[in-house]
Amino acid sequence: MTRKTEIRRALEAKTLWLSSWMIHNANNIREKGRIKVGGHQASSASMNAILNALYFDVLRPEDRVAVKPHASPVFHAIQYLLGNQSLQQLQDFRGFGGAQPYPSRTKDCDDVDFSTGSVGMGVAMTAFASMTQDYLAGHGWLKGPKGRMIALVGDAELDEGNIYEALLEGAKHDLRNCWWVIDYNRQSLDGVVTQGLNARFRDIFVACGWDVIELKYGTLMQAAFKKPGGLQLRAWIDGCDNGLYSALTFKGGAAWRARLEADFVGDNEALALVADHDDIALAQLMSNLAGHDAALMAKTMNAISHDRPVCFICYTVKGHGLPLAGHKDNHAGIMTSSQIESLRSDMGISAGDEWEHFAGINIPKSEMRDFLESNQFNARGYRRFTAPAIPISEPFTPRIKSNASTQEAFGQILAAIAADAPELAERIVTTSPDVSVSTNLGPWINKTGLFAKTDQPDVFRDEAIPSTQK
Ligand SMILES: Cc1ncc(C[n+]2csc(CCOP(=O)(O)OP(=O)(O)O)c2C)c(N)n1
Numbered sequence: 001m002t003r004k005t006e007i008r009r010a011l012e013a014k015t016l017w018l019s020s021w022m023i024h025n026a027n028n029i030r031e032k033g034r035i036k037v038g039g040h041q042a043s044s045a046s047m048n049a050i051l052n053a054l055y056f057d058v059l060r061p062e063d064r065v066a067v068k069p070h071a072s073p074v075f076h077a078i079q080y081l082l083g084n085q086s087l088q089q090l091q092d093f094r095g096f097g098g099a100q101p102y103p104s105r106t107k108d109c110d111d112v113d114f115s116t117g118s119v120g121m122g123v124a125m126t127a128f129a130s131m132t133q134d135y136l137a138g139h140g141w142l143k144g145p146k147g148r149m150i151a152l153v154g155d156a157e158l159d160e161g162n163i164y165e166a167l168l169e170g171a172k173h174d175l176r177n178c179w180w181v182i183d184y185n186r187q188s189l190d191g192v193v194t195q196g197l198n199a200r201f202r203d204i205f206v207a208c209g210w211d212v213i214e215l216k217y218g219t220l221m222q223a224a225f226k227k228p229g230g231l232q233l234r235a236w237i238d239g240c241d242n243g244l245y246s247a248l249t250f251k252g253g254a255a256w257r258a259r260l261e262a263d264f265v266g267d268n269e270a271l272a273l274v275a276d277h278d279d280i281a282l283a284q285l286m287s288n289l290a291g292h293d294a295a296l297m298a299k300t301m302n303a304i305s306h307d308r309p310v311c312f313i314c315y316t317v318k319g320h321g322l323p324l325a326g327h328k329d330n331h332a333g334i335m336t337s338s339q340i341e342s343l344r345s346d347m348g349i350s351a352g353d354e355w356e357h358f359a360g361i362n363i364p365k366s367e368m369r370d371f372l373e374s375n376q377f378n379a380r381g382y383r384r385f386t387a388p389a390i391p392i393s394e395p396f397t398p399r400i401k402s403n404a405s406t407q408e409a410f411g412q413i414l415a416a417i418a419a420d421a422p423e424l425a426e427r428i429v430t431t432s433p434d435v436s437v438s439t440n441l442g443p444w445i446n447k448t449g450l451f452a453k454t455d456q457p458d459v460f461r462d463e464a465i466p467s468t469q470k
Contacts, residue, residue, distance in 0.1 A: 005295060007371045010361040011081065012052045012294055016321050017347050018080065019044040019073035021354050022093040024340045030091065037094050039101065042319035042330040043070035046185045047152060049294040050314055051078060054150070054181075057298035059377035062147030064129060066114035066122025068154045068183060069102040070331075079110035080357075082378045087355055111382055120160025123180060126151040127166040127309075130178040134453055135429060146307070150179045156188030158201060171208045174453060176307040183291065185318035186242040191328045195242055198313050205311040216315045218288035219296055229264075229273035236263060236270075237286075249287055249317050249326030253279025256286050287325065291316035390427060396420030411440020418447035437469070446470045 001009075023039030026032070051074045054065065067075045076099045079085035085099065089109065092098025100108050102117035114129070116122035126149035133149070136142040157163070170178065182201065186193050202212045217225070217234075225234045237245075248255050257274060260282075264270040277285055290296055291314030304310060319325035322343070324333045335343070344351070348360035358365050372378075398416040400409050418425045425448055430436065436445055446469065450456070460467045 003367075004371070007363060007368060008052065008056055008294060010363055010368070011056060011371075012049055013347060014081065014357075014361065015052060015074050015077040016045055016048045017343065017349065017360075018077035018090070018355075019048065020322065020335065020340065020343065022073050022076070022090045022099070023334060024337075025091060025354075026094045026098075027334055028337060030095065032095075038332055039073065039094060039334060040070040040332065041073075041322060041335060042324045042327075042333055043068070043154070044073045045320045045322050045325070046291075046316045046318045047071040047183045048074050048320070049292045050152060050181055050183060050297060050316075051075060053294040053297040053301065054152075055082075055377055056375065057294070058301045059150075060145075060147065061377060061380040061383055062145055063377070064113040064126070064147055064149050066116055066126050066149075066151040067103050067112075068152045068157065069116040069119060069122070070154065071152060071183075072099075072101055072103050072116075075103055075112075076108075076110060082372055082375060084378070084382075085110040090355065111384065113383075119154060119157040120163050123151040123153050123157060123160070124162045124166035126180070127170045127175055127178055130175055130309075131170075131173050133177065134173075135451055138451065138453060139426075146177050148177050148179055150181065153180050153182045154188075155182055155184050155186060155197065156193060158182070158197075159188075164204070167204065167208045167210075170309065175209075175309050178309040179301075179312065180310075181312045181314060183316050184313050185291075185316040187246065187318040187328060187331070189331045192243045192246055201311065201313060210309045210311050212311045212313065213300060214313045214315075215290035215293075215297060215300060216313075218290050218293035220285050220288040224273065224285055227273055227276075229267070229269035229271070232264065232267055232270040233260075233273060236260070243328070246317075246326040246328060249283075253277075253281075253283035256282050287317050287320060289315035289317060292320050390421075390424045392421045392424060394420060407438070407440050411443065414441060415443040415447070418444050442469055 020041050023041050023044075026039060027037045047068055048071075051067070051071060055078045059065070073093065076085050076090060076093070080087070080090055086109070089099040094101050099110070103112040103115060104117075105112045105115045114122045114125050130149040133142065133146055137146060184198060186197075198214065202214070205212050221234075221237075224230050244259075248259055257279065260274045261271060264274065274282065297312075297314065301312070317325050319327065319330045319333070323335060323339050324330040327333065344354065348362075349356070350359065353359035358368050361368060396416045396419070398409070398413045400412050404412070414428075414430070417428065428448075429451065430441055430444065432439060432441060436442065449470075458470060461470065
């Protein structure tokens with residue numbers, strides 16, 4: 001294992017710890033009165049490796065990420081390690097003024113790119129952000145290279161209808177530079193999700209012009225599949241029902257063994273492969289889904305050299321690495337005090353050092369710091385831009401009749417901006433959902449034009465057919 005891999009693994013364990021601990025602290029240690037606090041340790045653990053792969057290996061400063069709302073603690077933990085989040089904010093997680101349970105651009109201090117919360121919201125937003133980026137590039141206003149607009153998506157988030165509207169919109173506008181990374185843990189809030197959704201997702205994304213990359217087997221699994229009995233194990237995994245996989249993951253190594261031994265009766269190769277692993281190793285092998293293999297995911301993502309939209313379906317276990325793993329009721333489950341104590345001691349963290357950046361890590365602090373300081377995503381620091389105000393020389397006067405509908409007034413205000421304040425008009429894009437005529441935007445559009453990435457003919461004008469709309 002290279003030193004960088006060792007450091008990345010140490011950071012992955014650290015963010016799993018910090019995200020779990022900040023929720024534990026908010027619920028069990030901080031003064032909270034009798035008010036419910038809550039939090040999502042299992043949802044965070046599910047995406048921990050995905051966020052680690054991205055933030056410590058893949059992202060560049062120009063990229064923007066919509067983080068799955070319930071994985072917010074992992075995001076805050078990463079920002080804390082990178083020096084962009086304070087200890088106080090983590091200690092106040094879910095409290096007034098503290099780090100937010102769902103990443104917030106207005107309330108969080110750690111450079112959130114997209115506010116998320118209601119599921120599905122951040123996902124669609126990344127597609128529109130990418131189209132906005134194309135608009136900026138098309139006008140020569142984009143400073144620096146194009147970024148990738150990335151959504152980290154819970155599989156049950158894909159129940160939200162707006163996502164499919166965004167997919168279609170993307171297909172219409174030749175969407176580019178957009179990645180959606182699905183945390184395919186096959187659990188939602190209320191339980192285990194329907195079988196075979198990965199195939200439905202694949203078909204939908206492919207139909208909309210996306211590349212789909214399924215990341216299912218981690219490195220350990222891939223190695224096991226090459227051994228005698230490995231193909232049978234792979235077939236068993238592929239055929240296993242989501243509910244059973246979750247239940248066995250929750251129960252652990254002995255339960256995996258009992259079930260596999262029963263199912264492989266008469267298949268000596270497969271039985272020998274199972275027998276080759278003790279209970280701990282067997283549980284590790286069976287939960288070694290690719291969505292927990294940060295190195296594998298980073299390698300796959302870093303190999304992408306085109307700008308077509310990509311959907312990654314990353315197989316994961318909800319609650320991976322925690323005693324909550326796989327339980328169908330774990331969405332809002334919070335580890336008990338004794339469970340968090342065991343996790344702390346397994347991680348080699350001494351009592352009292354829970355918030356220490358590098359406690360429990362057997363790599364010199366200076367090396368850890370050097371690694372974090374050389375992080376490419378963080379290289380340019382805070383990544384928000386400000387827009388300078390556009391001066392308007394003359395006050396413009398919309399030609400509004402004394403008695404007008406709001407639709408007319410709206411159209412006339414925009415028409416006046418187009419006529420009297422062209423510099424401002426250049427910076428306004430109307431994105432009317434097929435109602436520009438009925439909202440009186442005709443004069444505005446005739447003056448400012450439509451945006452497309454490539455030249456579009458005006459067929460009716462070319463055919464000399466009179467039309468009020470250019
Ligand atoms: C618009 C909206 N509908 C419903 C909810 C309630 N809700 C919270 S989490 C969740 C599903 C979580 O499942 P998933 O997205 O797969 O995340 P994970 O299992 O990784 O936590 C739902 C339906 C919500 N937050 N927003």
